Amino acid sequence: DGGITQSPKYLFRKEGQNVTLSCEQNLNHDAMYWYRQDPGQGLRLIYYSQIVNDFQKGDIAEGYSVSREKKESFPLTVTSAQKNPTAFYLCASSIDSAGENEKLFFGSGTQLSVL
Amino acid sequence: ILNVEQSPQSLHVQEGDSTNFTCSFPSSNFYALHWYRWETAKSPEALFVMTLNGDEKKKGRISATLNTKEGYSYLYIKGSQPEDSATYLCAQFSSNDYKLSFGAGTTVTVRA
Numbered sequence: 001d002g003g004i005t006q007s008p009k010y011l012f013r014k015e016g017q018n019v020t021l022s023c024e025q026n027l028n029h030d031a032m033y034w035y036r037q038d039p040g041q042g043l044r045l046i047y048y049s050q051i052v053n054d055f056q057k058g059d060i061a062e063g064y065s066v067s068r069e070k071k072e073s074f075p076l077t078v079t080s081a082q083k084n085p086t087a088f089y090l091c092a093s094s095i096d097s098a099g100e101n102e103k104l105f106f107g108s109g110t111q112l113s114v115l
Numbered sequence: 116i117l118n119v120e121q122s123p124q125s126l127h128v129q130e131g132d133s134t135n136f137t138c139s140f141p142s143s144n145f146y147a148l149h150w151y152r153w154e155t156a157k158s159p160e161a162l163f164v165m166t167l168n169g170d171e172k173k174k175g176r177i178s179a180t181l182n183t184k185e186g187y188s189y190l191y192i193k194g195s196q197p198e199d200s201a202t203y204l205c206a207q208f209s210s211n212d213y214k215l216s217f218g219a220g221t222t223v224t225v226r227a
Contacts, residue, residue, distance in 0.1 A: 048214070
């Protein structure tokens with residue numbers, strides 16, 4: 001079954017701690033994305049990557065970091081600099097950069113909470 | 116960040132009834148409009164990607180129209196069924212920043 005796998009489903013962070021959210025895809029997609037959802041708001045783009053070893057900041061990148069060492073993997077680290085990390089995080093991929101015909105395929109998400 | 120707005124925020128519809136709701140977006144620098152369905156405890160899945168003014172797309176009982184000149188898209192559900200209960204997200208891809216900007220969604224609840 002091709003798809004996007006996010007883990008863990010639930011994650012708790014202690015103050016001052018960095019945590020990493022995993023995102024793996026076996027769709028052979030070039031582009032991958034991280035979005036954050038807060039109640040009552042649209043999905044907001046944190047980081048995106050159009051190709052291996054390259055990534056760009058989205059609209060709310062502060063306090064987050066990513067890597068793209070393999071095509072299949074795009075982990076997101078929530079650093080201690082992110083002061084309001086409690087949110088639902090969605091990873092997505094597309095064949096190429098989202099555009100005219102490049103619909104997104106989403107993972108099932110990770111709920112991050114602060115202890 | 117583009118201002119993509121969806122209305123209403125939520126709606127309830129009786130099984131068998133039809134309904135529709137709106138996505139509005141800035142008409143300048145328009146490139147594409149996406150619709151996604153997000154069922155509870157599942158991943159969002161793409162319904163439509165629309166690019167041309169006047170586009171109409173259909174998938175089963177769900178259809179969408181696009182007006183890029185005035186900056187809106189309608190999603191229609193004909194003969195609503197309980198399995199249509201979900202949050203419907205729209206997102207605009209702008210040629211200004213080449214990124215998708217999402218609305219907050221319309222949550223549809225179909226009552227049996």
